[in-house]
Amino acid sequence: MFTRAAPFTPARPEEILRQVNPWFILLTFVLALLANAVPVAGLALALRPDFLALAILYWCIQEPRYVGVGVAWLLGLVMDVADATVFGQHALAYAVLAYAAEYFRRRVLRFPLWQQAPQVAVLLLACAALILLVRFVGGAPLPRWTYFVPPVVGALLWPLVSVLLQWPQRPARSPGEL
Secondary structure, eight states, X not given: OOOBOOOSSOOXXXXXXXXXXXXXXXXXXXXXXXXXXXXXOTHHXXXXXXXXXXXXXXXXXXXXXXXXXXXHHHHHHHHHHHHTOSTTHHHHHXXXXXXXXXXXXXXXXXXXXXXXXXXXXXXXXXXXXXXXXXXXXXXXXXXXXXXXXXXXXXXXXXXXXXXXXXXXXXXXXXXXXX
């Protein structure tokens, strides 16, 4: 009679998920943009991943019908305005990230979450390297080696982000189910 919520664990391969609500995708993008825009300093700034890139990567892999290169490009333009950086650098990086996510989608989904993390790290590092390249060509000085720490932190957060974003799609379970 009573149903309980799905446990806070990754979906099993045999589990059928509900269709994602496009408004939930939009909400995750808004929250990720706000997380990127929160002013932080010190160690938090050095470790903060690009949450918008992480959300774009997740939705491009999980729901390519809703999120693709065009959406990533538009979100990149919004991020450029929010970050007050060279107009188009995030747009270019996010579009390339979305293309790579769509290209490697089946490969990434084949592995469990903890094995997806290294593949996500490569994609996030490529995104950060592209942003760095655009900044360098624009005349900005090269940053310290810590510039590449946030993509690694983002990859370490990948299993948690995946479970969080997948949780509303999980069907409710009956009391007798494990």
